[in-house]
Amino acid sequence: MDEMQQMWERRYAAGEQSPDGVAPHPEVVALLERLEREPRAGTRTALDLGSGPGRHVLALARAGYDATGVDFSPTAVRVLEDALRRHGLPGRGVVGDLRTWSPQEARQQGRADVPQEFDLVLAAYFQHSLELLRNASGWLAPGGTLLWLTHAPDSVDGPPAGVPRPGLEETLRALEGTGLAVRRAEEVRTSGTALDVVLEAVRAR
Numbered sequence: 001m002d003e004m005q006q007m008w009e010r011r012y013a014a015g016e017q018s019p020d021g022v023a024p025h026p027e028v029v030a031l032l033e034r035l036e037r038e039p040r041a042g043t044r045t046a047l048d049l050g051s052g053p054g055r056h057v058l059a060l061a062r063a064g065y066d067a068t069g070v071d072f073s074p075t076a077v078r079v080l081e082d083a084l085r086r087h088g089l090p091g092r093g094v095v096g097d098l099r100t101w102s103p104q105e106a107r108q109q110g111r112a113d114v115p116q117e118f119d120l121v122l123a124a125y126f127q128h129s130l131e132l133l134r135n136a137s138g139w140l141a142p143g144g145t146l147l148w149l150t151h152a153p154d155s156v157d158g159p160p161a162g163v164p165r166p167g168l169e170e171t172l173r174a175l176e177g178t179g180l181a182v183r184r185a186e187e188v189r190t191s192g193t194a195l196d197v198v199l200e201a202v203r204a205r
């Protein structure tokens with residue numbers, strides 16, 4: 001485990017919840033409500049990147065998705081899986097380091113239950129290299145939606161100095177060449193102290 005992974009594992013092992021709360025982010029709630037109104041065939045799959053103890057995996061499962069959460073904290077994944085089972089919801093947590101993780105690799109390592117493409121890929125406050133955004137765009141099924149939410153550079157809320165805070169333009173540039181169509185890209189003030197970069201993009205059918 002590197003220092004960052006140890007830091008998150010220590011926090012969750014001490015019983016901490018996600019630093020951003022236990023209720024799903026309002027942008028996630030709004031997107032799920034909108035997608036619910038779109039026609040669909042069969043069960044939809046969803047992937048939450050850096051899922052922590054699972055506030056969004058639970059919301060996705062409650063909305064009828066076959067949801068997968070990936071986090072490199074084993075404790076966070078255990079808490080997430082316990083919550084799914086406690087509420088009788090389907091879905092799964094996977095311990096993985098998203099700097100190298102992929103659904104294909106997870107399957108090769110014996111996780112036959114991990115879908116290989118997703119109707120919805122979500123990253124909420126996963127302040128990471130934008131390389132991951134490009135990788136994740138390749139995991140979308142045709143017609144699938146990517147929602148990428150990060151703390152904007154000027155947000156009062158957010159991670160300590162040194163953790164990446166890409167702005168809107170930089171985030172948009174990372175999508176170039178991925179084949180995704182941008183549906184929404186803006187900075188949204190979600191509280192007096194929170195300014196978020198919100199990017200929503202879709203893969204063509």
Ligand SMILES: C[S@@+](CC[C@H](N)C(=O)[O-])C[C@H]1O[C@@H](n2cnc3c(N)ncnc32)[C@H](O)[C@@H]1O
Pocket residue numbers: 008009018019020021049050051052053055056070071072073076096097098099123124125126127
């Ligand atoms: C700010 S928390 C956000 C948790 C969750 N997305 C939410 O909105 O509540 C960031 C999460 O990313 C996870 N994380 C950070 N770097 C990671 C990596 N390289 N691979 C997997 N998970 C990572 C941390 O363990 C932590 O749970």
